[in-house]
Amino acid sequence: MNHNLLLSDTPKLYSNPNSIPGHHHISPKSIESTNDNGLDFSKIYLSFYPKLVRFATVFVVFEEDAENIIQDLFLGLWESKDSLKNIENINAYMYKLTKNKCLDHLKHKMVKERFIVNTQSLYEQEASLKLHSLENFDVELASEERVEKIVSKAIDKLPPKCREIFILSRHDGLKYKEISDKLNISVNTVETQMCIALKKLRKSVRLLLN
Amino acid sequence: MINSVVKYLSGELTHEEKKFFLLSVTDDKTQGDDLIEFDHLLGYLSLMPQKEDTIKAQKSLLNFLKEVDTKKESE
Numbered sequence: 001m002n003h004n005l006l007l008s009d010t011p012k013l014y015s016n017p018n019s020i021p022g023h024h025h026i027s028p029k030s031i032e033s034t035n036d037n038g039l040d041f042s043k044i045y046l047s048f049y050p051k052l053v054r055f056a057t058v059f060v061v062f063e064e065d066a067e068n069i070i071q072d073l074f075l076g077l078w079e080s081k082d083s084l085k086n087i088e089n090i091n092a093y094m095y096k097l098t099k100n101k102c103l104d105h106l107k108h109k110m111v112k113e114r115f116i117v118n119t120q121s122l123y124e125q126e127a128s129l130k131l132h133s134l135e136n137f138d139v140e141l142a143s144e145e146r147v148e149k150i151v152s153k154a155i156d157k158l159p160p161k162c163r164e165i166f167i168l169s170r171h172d173g174l175k176y177k178e179i180s181d182k183l184n185i186s187v188n189t190v191e192t193q194m195c196i197a198l199k200k201l202r203k204s205v206r207l208l209l210n
Numbered sequence: 211m212i213n214s215v216v217k218y219l220s221g222e223l224t225h226e227e228k229k230f231f232l233l234s235v236t237d238d239k240t241q242g243d244d245l246i247e248f249d250h251l252l253g254y255l256s257l258m259p260q261k262e263d264t265i266k267a268q269k270s271l272l273n274f275l276k277e278v279d280t281k282k283e284s285e
């Protein structure tokens with residue numbers, strides 16, 4: 001068993017998976033069978049899992065659904081991991097896979113919802129909008145390295161207070177009320193600052209991408 | 211109107227507000243386009259690395275491998 005091989009790109013604190021709380025009894029079989037391709041699989045998992053879950057959550061609404069979709073995606077990859085080495089652009093491949101899985105999920109849930117409710121429910125309306133939005137999302141563009149730099153630069157350019165509120169909301173997942181309590185400001189201020197942040201980001205990203 | 215889009219995407223609308231918002235988005239193309247554009251912006255933002263990513267991914271990978279082992283054993 002070579003845990004360091006599996007987690008070779010991770011911080012020293014966690015170079016041994018048994019040092020992660022709650023993970024003392026990991027069965028070693030899959031790790032033992034990690035060959036060169038398996039190592040690639042682990043690297044791909046570590047590098048993509050969190051951001052793909054976040055990405056899927058934007059479009060399928062519920063984080064739990066997003067986690068299941070991405071787990072399922074990785075299970076499929078694991079089963080065909082021998083062919084991973086043939087993928088030329090892993091970024092584009094992973095985003096495309098995620099987009100397709102999310103589209104399937106939304107379509108499936110809309111049909112299921114229609115069957116249960118027999119009329120257009122709030123969820124179905126929302127899913128329909130998300131489906132349309134995701135169909136128009138350019139995963140090829142998202143997989144380009146420059147997009148990460150562009151977005152990061154746009155966030156850095158936000159006024160300090162605005163950036164702080166934006167990060168507390170989008171990054172830490174706090175509700176407006178929680179942010180207002182934490183920063184001792186009104187909910188209205190949080191709302192206004194969030195609007196300013198997203199409008200500024202939209203403008204910067206629009207300019208930089210075109 | 212953009213305020214409603216931002217509130218919707220931040221999960222800040224009440225059930226009734228959300229109902230009204232989704233109806234108005236369906237009827238109003240400009241608002242619908244705004245929503246899609248902001249949705250895409252959040253899509254790009256979601257791809258930015260975050261500080262807990264490494265730990266989350268490691269925990270998830272170990273659980274994943276554990277499940278793969280269990281599945282193999284049961285086969």
